[in-house]
Amino acid sequence: MGCTGAPARKLYFLPPVATVAVGSDDAEHLRELVDALHLSANEATARQYRKLLHDHSRRQRA
Helix, strand or coil: CCCCHHHHHHHCCCCCCCCCCCCCCCHHHHHHHHHHHHCCCCHHHHHHHHHHHHHHHHHHHC
16 A cells, blocks of 8 residues: 555545554554544545546556
8 A cells, every 4th residue: 555554544445443453663663543533534535646646546557
């Protein structure tokens, strides 16, 4: 996946969970994950971004 952490949670509209396991020794990365819990996503923007990623991936394979 080309997107990790908080952006990935919002981009892929991951559902809320009670517990998550992450492996990181980077406190800032963990803080971003926790901070992302209260963010909302714009579905149209996410759809457009996913299309851009898909199109880019297809060009890379060609």
